[in-house]
Amino acid sequence: MLIPLNHLLVFTTLLFCIGLYGALSRRNVIGILLSIELILNAVNINFVAFSKTTALAPEAGQVFALFVMAIAACEACVGLAIVLALYRNRKTVFTDQINLLKW
Amino acid sequence: MPELELLAKIACYVLMGLTVLFAILVVTVRDLFHRALWLAGVLIAIAGIFIALGAEFLAASQILIYVGAIMTLVIFAIMLTGKISEKSIARTNIQWPIGLVTLTGLAFFMIRIITQTPWNFQSTSMEAHISVLALGEKLLGIYIFAFEIISVILLVALIGALVMAKKDNSSC
Numbered sequence: 001m002l003i004p005l006n007h008l009l010v011f012t013t014l015l016f017c018i019g020l021y022g023a024l025s026r027r028n029v030i031g032i033l034l035s036i037e038l039i040l041n042a043v044n045i046n047f048v049a050f051s052k053t054t055a056l057a058p059e060a061g062q063v064f065a066l067f068v069m070a071i072a073a074c075e076a077c078v079g080l081a082i083v084l085a086l087y088r089n090r091k092t093v094f095t096d097q098i099n100l101l102k103w
Numbered sequence: 104m105p106e107l108e109l110l111a112k113i114a115c116y117v118l119m120g121l122t123v124l125f126a127i128l129v130v131t132v133r134d135l136f137h138r139a140l141w142l143a144g145v146l147i148a149i150a151g152i153f154i155a156l157g158a159e160f161l162a163a164s165q166i167l168i169y170v171g172a173i174m175t176l177v178i179f180a181i182m183l184t185g186k187i188s189e190k191s192i193a194r195t196n197i198q199w200p201i202g203l204v205t206l207t208g209l210a211f212f213m214i215r216i217i218t219q220t221p222w223n224f225q226s227t228s229m230e231a232h233i234s235v236l237a238l239g240e241k242l243l244g245i246y247i248f249a250f251e252i253i254s255v256i257l258l259v260a261l262i263g264a265l266v267m268a269k270k271d272n273s274s275c
Contacts, residue, residue: 001117001229002108002111002112002115002155002156003112003116003155005222005224006217006218007116007119008119009217010125010214011119011122011219013210013213013214013217014123014126015122015126016208017206017209017213018123018126018127018129018130019126019130020202020209021130021199021202021203021206021220022129022130024129024198024199024202025195025196025198025199025202025203026130026194026195026196026207027193027194027195027196028135029205030135030177030180030181030184030195031135031138031194034138034139034142034177035129035130035179036143037142037146037169037173038126038129038130038145039104039130041146041149041169042167042221042226043233044149044161045149045152045156048153048156048158048161051159051228051230051233052156052157052228052229053222053224053225053229054222054223054224054225054228055225055228056225056227056228057228058125058227058228058231058233059233059237059238060241061240062158062160062161062229062233062238063140063238063241063242063246065158065161066161066164066238066242067160067253069164069165069168069169069209069251070253070257071252071253071256072168072169072173073168073172073173073257073260074175074256074257074259074260076173076177077176077260077261077262078263078264078267080176080177080179080264081264081265081267081268082262082267083180084180084183084267084268085191085267085268087183087184088270090194092125094145095196096196
């Protein structure tokens with residue numbers, strides 16, 4: 001292993017927290033989707049790092065990372081379709097202006 | 104060769120530093136288009152980290168799926184929504200200071216946990232080199248059910264996105 005496991009885990013923790021901060025603090029829906037991609041990537045690196053060090057079956061982590069990538073692709077395409085439909089109907093992409101269902 | 108290994112190690116840490124730097128830019132830069140480009144930088148750097156971890160197939164799919172497909176989609180969406188990066192519009196909501204404080208706390212807490220945990224290393228997986236062949240055999244072997252479910256989910260997402268994004272027709 002080129003990098004110690006601890007350093008990798010600290011790095012992915014930082015990446016995860018940065019992504020979560022972006023998802024919590026931005027107003028733009030597309031910006032939130034970008035931050036979610038950051039979070040999913042941090043998780044992917046963790047999967048591969050653990051499959052390289054502590055896993056009993058060495059392939060499991062990589063297979064799961066592939067599944068996460070497929071789900072991320074689904075999430076991006078459905079999410080952006082929702083954003084486009086929203087923009088066409090309500091002319092906004094800001095989360096605090098999308099309050100039709102709030103009371 | 105110890106010199107080569109040292110060089111690879113330095114390259115890995117540089118990649119990790121660059122990834123964190125680009126990620127910070129992704130969540131702080133004002134212009135949405137620039138943020139998408141920084142995210143592409145993050146994804147390419149992560150592909151480099153995958154190669155360092157010995158996951159070449161994942162690195163290739165990372166470049167193909169994320170940088171090739173998802174980023175193109177995101178940039179299309181940014182172009183189609185338009186007029187959203189003007190200076191006068193606030194880009195963060197009111198809860199960002201609370202989020203920043205909480206997440207700094209969470210990061211410190213998790214780093215403490217990580218550094219104090221005695222990891223149970225398995226020598227079999229540390230020495231194993233996973234080839235694309237072995238990965239494909241597992242994917243179509245014991246993970247075949249999940250693999251088929253993923254294909255159904257991809258199809259559902261495709262149809263769902265089409266229905267969602269198409270123009271409203273009053274006849275249907």
